[in-house]
Amino acid sequence: MRRLLSLTRLGAMLMKEFNHMRRDRTTLGMMIGVPLIQLILFGYAINTDPKALPTAIYSSESTAYTRSFTAALVNTGYFEIVSQADGDDVDRMLTRGQVQFAVTIPPNFSRDLVLGKRPEILVEADATDPVATGSAISALQQIKATALERDLKGVSGSPREPAPAFDIIVHRRYNPENITQYNIVPGLMGVVLTMTLVMITGLAVTRERERGTMENLLSMPVRPAEVMLGKITPYVIVGYVQAAIILIAAAFLFDVPVEGSIALLSLATIFFMIANLAVGFTFSTIAQNQLQAVQMTFFFFLPSLLLSGFMFPFRGMPQWAQVLGEALPLTHFLRIARGILLKGSGFADIAADILGIIAFLIVAVAIAMSRYRQTLD
Amino acid sequence: MNGAPELASDLAIDVSGLVKIFDERRVVDDFSLQIPKGKIFGFLGPNGSGKTTTLRMLCGLLTPDEGAGTCLGLDLRGQAPLIKRQTGYMTQKFSLYEDLTIRENLEFVARLYEMDRRAERVEEALKDLGLWGRRNQQTGTLSGGWKQRLALTACILHEPRLLLLDEPTAGVDPKARREFWDEIHTLAGKGITVLVSTHYMDEAERCHEIVYIAYGKLLASGTAEEIIENTELYTWRAHGREADRLAGKLRGKDGVASAVAFGAKLHVSGTDEAALEKAIRPYREGHDISWERTSPTLEDVFIHLTAGSKDNFA
Numbered sequence: 001m002r003r004l005l006s007l008t009r010l011g012a013m014l015m016k017e018f019n020h021m022r023r024d025r026t027t028l029g030m031m032i033g034v035p036l037i038q039l040i041l042f043g044y045a046i047n048t049d050p051k052a053l054p055t056a057i058y059s060s061e062s063t064a065y066t067r068s069f070t071a072a073l074v075n076t077g078y079f080e081i082v083s084q085a086d087g088d089d090v091d092r093m094l095t096r097g098q099v100q101f102a103v104t105i106p107p108n109f110s111r112d113l114v115l116g117k118r119p120e121i122l123v124e125a126d127a128t129d130p131v132a133t134g135s136a137i138s139a140l141q142q143i144k145a146t147a148l149e150r151d152l153k154g155v156s157g158s159p160r161e162p163a164p165a166f167d168i169i170v171h172r173r174y175n176p177e178n179i180t181q182y183n184i185v186p187g188l189m190g191v192v193l194t195m196t197l198v199m200i201t202g203l204a205v206t207r208e209r210e211r212g213t214m215e216n217l218l219s220m221p222v223r224p225a226e227v228m229l230g231k232i233t234p235y236v237i238v239g240y241v242q243a244a245i246i247l248i249a250a251a252f253l254f255d256v257p258v259e260g261s262i263a264l265l266s267l268a269t270i271f272f273m274i275a276n277l278a279v280g281f282t283f284s285t286i287a288q289n290q291l292q293a294v295q296m297t298f299f300f301f302l303p304s305l306l307l308s309g310f311m312f313p314f315r316g317m318p319q320w321a322q323v324l325g326e327a328l329p330l331t332h333f334l335r336i337a338r339g340i341l342l343k344g345s346g347f348a349d350i351a352a353d354i355l356g357i358i359a360f361l362i363v364a365v366a367i368a369m370s371r372y373r374q375t376l377d
Numbered sequence: 378m379n380g381a382p383e384l385a386s387d388l389a390i391d392v393s394g395l396v397k398i399f400d401e402r403r404v405v406d407d408f409s410l411q412i413p414k415g416k417i418f419g420f421l422g423p424n425g426s427g428k429t430t431t432l433r434m435l436c437g438l439l440t441p442d443e444g445a446g447t448c449l450g451l452d453l454r455g456q457a458p459l460i461k462r463q464t465g466y467m468t469q470k471f472s473l474y475e476d477l478t479i480r481e482n483l484e485f486v487a488r489l490y491e492m493d494r495r496a497e498r499v500e501e502a503l504k505d506l507g508l509w510g511r512r513n514q515q516t517g518t519l520s521g522g523w524k525q526r527l528a529l530t531a532c533i534l535h536e537p538r539l540l541l542l543d544e545p546t547a548g549v550d551p552k553a554r555r556e557f558w559d560e561i562h563t564l565a566g567k568g569i570t571v572l573v574s575t576h577y578m579d580e581a582e583r584c585h586e587i588v589y590i591a592y593g594k595l596l597a598s599g600t601a602e603e604i605i606e607n608t609e610l611y612t613w614r615a616h617g618r619e620a621d622r623l624a625g626k627l628r629g630k631d632g633v634a635s636a637v638a639f640g641a642k643l644h645v646s647g648t649d650e651a652a653l654e655k656a657i658r659p660y661r662e663g664h665d666i667s668w669e670r671t672s673p674t675l676e677d678v679f680i681h682l683t684a685g686s687k688d689n690f691a
Contacts, residue, residue, distance in 0.1 A: 213472045213474055215468045219461060219464075219466040220489045221461045221489060221491075376433060376439055
């Protein structure tokens, strides 16, 4: 008799699949690990309403009014005063991303205030990531109304005016129109390079092992450095093609400004690509087959995407997540790409982030080289 | 290893006490071997006996856990890169790049060995092989026999002095196998030393000497005749009506080490001459079968050797 479904045969298939699953530790780890990583990252690390953003404040005077204003600023929870710098420094700190906001209280602020001349406080925001600054800028409007309420009561003699006693002028630097693409598209360059380069190198070496060609390769007089350089170089070229496609699209499709030097960006990209290729190479020395190499890529890619500041504001994350993020090359590359394209950063501005990438690169290459075996042991 | 001791300089391979341990299993255990230059040595043994591991140690792909020795006068441990330059190793599984063309594969090999006159030599090799017309074909599209010939060509391209071949003829038809062995003998005639692992007895008999290994231990070595002579094995051959049917009845009887049917014929072997005779006596009379004493074949000897050695992995 022919039945459509035999329970014995179905049982055979089920048992076989469960056995495969049980033996394939990486896939099993991925099925448990990926939701866990996502839970932790989305649950604890990600916050689209970042608080305590580093702020530089410049004031030529220190009076009860300026102190009250500063206190009100801090009390919103969105601002954390990290520097009381002079004008030149403020600019540089914004360019380098050391501060998110620069606040300038004009000379004679207190006097003008008392005279009812409505002095203007300038708040410059690094608006490359509109999400990171949005809430803080809204909070400024509240301060305007309430910050000096108590200090000014009765000072001018006149009854409380309906209009605020001072104004806050907000300059959204680098991205005045709050265009999300300005932030996303340069970042995409780093994301695409991370994804493809780690995976492609991972696959390129694992493929040799899976197809049995590695044994033949190792029996011939070829050195680990030759294998690694030979494997990596073609993908450096691939990476440049990808970067070029995104840059051209950024400039012509999305009208992303290109303020800085493309040559400098290319230089930084080299280090970033090699760092990612070394990660891929390391994965390939651990992975038993191509599937595992892809899975490992995912394990690296997911935290990179979420912790680097690509999707969510870096400063919104808790300390531990920021520390993890600082270790990832994508975090530094995002700052470099956004800095050069949007802010016109020069070499000195991005040097610290290049060093961050190089530190990662040295560790990754060292691990890759030490794991690559010239024998099958 | 037989006859007069060889001068060290006449030996292509001279290793002793090689041990390789994987997960606490001694896959190769106290393995010693001397092969004079220009000789073809057959490397035999059941599956999983450590042949591939031994070959990999000899060509520097694996580091021995114990033991020492030389290949081509170079130290196995310290000079592995130099050994690699002068050795051709043919893996059991086809390991050229299937998505490269035949010519690209050979040129890749030629470059890795930093050979001069690369294009010329690759062209010569392809013409000798008869693949010049198909040089731009992807390697994966070749048949098994052609792949095997190409693999041999690739591993002798750099003119090695030592060839290590791991079951090179597995799955290859008899004609291609015969041509392959003719080529091996030609190479040996030029002074190249060959160590080739195989499961085929006819191939074993084409070797100058045979090394037999089981469960990581060397069990016998010498020429085919020597191995047969040195093994205390007695064999009777039966042929006649349904002689092969007796195999099942004789197996397991006292004195019978093995009973194997070859078509209508039956080979019965044992180590105790008298007990063997006693075991077959009931079938010698009253049956339509004639019995005669014969010398055991190489296969009888090897099966006997394997059965007699302990599987230390079991």
